[in-house]
Amino acid sequence: MAGARNANLFCQLMAARSAACAGCLRMQQKAEEAAGSSPLTVECFAGLSDSLVPIRIGNNVVAYLQTGQVLLSAPRQSRFRAAMKQLLEWDPAVDTTKFHAAYFKSRVLTKTHYAAAVRLLASFAGHLSLVSNELVIKESSAEPPAVARARAYVAEHLGEALSLELVARAAHMSPFYFCKVFKTATGFTLTDYIARARVEKVKQLLLNAHTRVSEAAYDAGFQSLSQFNRVFRRVAGQAPSDYREHLHGPSAVAPVSVHALPFAA
Numbered sequence: 001m002a003g004a005r006n007a008n009l010f011c012q013l014m015a016a017r018s019a020a021c022a023g024c025l026r027m028q029q030k031a032e033e034a035a036g037s038s039p040l041t042v043e044c045f046a047g048l049s050d051s052l053v054p055i056r057i058g059n060n061v062v063a064y065l066q067t068g069q070v071l072l073s074a075p076r077q078s079r080f081r082a083a084m085k086q087l088l089e090w091d092p093a094v095d096t097t098k099f100h101a102a103y104f105k106s107r108v109l110t111k112t113h114y115a116a117a118v119r120l121l122a123s124f125a126g127h128l129s130l131v132s133n134e135l136v137i138k139e140s141s142a143e144p145p146a147v148a149r150a151r152a153y154v155a156e157h158l159g160e161a162l163s164l165e166l167v168a169r170a171a172h173m174s175p176f177y178f179c180k181v182f183k184t185a186t187g188f189t190l191t192d193y194i195a196r197a198r199v200e201k202v203k204q205l206l207l208n209a210h211t212r213v214s215e216a217a218y219d220a221g222f223q224s225l226s227q228f229n230r231v232f233r234r235v236a237g238q239a240p241s242d243y244r245e246h247l248h249g250p251s252a253v254a255p256v257s258v259h260a261l262p263f264a265a
Contacts, residue, residue: 009106010102013102014087017087017094019090019091020091022090023086028050035064038242038246039053039121040052045083046080046086047073048070051066051067051114052066053118055132056125056129057129057132057237065121065124065125069107070106070107070108071106071109072108072110072111072114080100080103080104130203133196133199134200146173149170149171149172150171153170153171154193154194158194159218159220160221161221164179195234198220198221198231199231199236201219202216202220202232205219206247213241217240
């Protein structure tokens with residue numbers, strides 16, 4: 001947040017002192033280590049809240065969206081005195097008067113307001129992950145025409161039973177030769193490519209808060225919920241129910257059907 005237009009003045013003063021800055025960086029490092037597939041909110045020694053929202057591509061966290069440096073309740077003298085005790089231990093030369101003025105200018109948000117802001121960031125992070133994964137499976141202008149035909153066939157028949165023989169026939173190639181050409185051009189086996197394409201289809205369908213997870217899986221062509229959950233976790237790095245909850249909040253999570261789905265991957 002250094003240099004940000006809305007950076008907290010108290011945090012800016014801490015950042016200017018090497019010992020205090022080091023303490024903040026240690027807290028941020030611990031937060032990044034603790035953050036998983038869900039947004040994480042931590043509270044620093046001064047009572048300021050800070051949140052990290054991970055952006056994932058598959059199982060990998062590639063970046064974080066960050067918000068915070070706000071108080072979730074009105075600043076109190078007792079909390080400020082406790083914070084200054086820690087600051088003075090780090091750096092006895094800090095200017096208490098400046099820190100006092102800055103601390104009591106900290107922005108205060110209600111917990112509901114702050115939680116809504118974090119959910120908005122989580123939705124945006126989910127969109128960034130979706131776009132990133134779409135780029136992975138996007139057609140390359142330099143790929144062989146047979147691979148382009150195969151991609152088009154998969155996209156058109158994604159909700160149906162797909163097999164190597166069917167896709168290779170659409171590409172006008174033998175299955176054996178098609179496997180080698182497709183893997184060289186895309187970096188994926190056909191099975192992995194179809195799995196990724198179906199997961200991205202599910203993600204798009206789940207943007208609608210009224211869509212059930214099971215309905216999205218069915219429309220994308222998965223055979224069963226157990227298979228779908230396994231593939232979704234592998235590709236997206238989290239459970240589909242968690243993904244849906246991060247998009248719309250826990251109150252919007254629709255019940256999941258338990259019947260087997262008819263289509264094969």
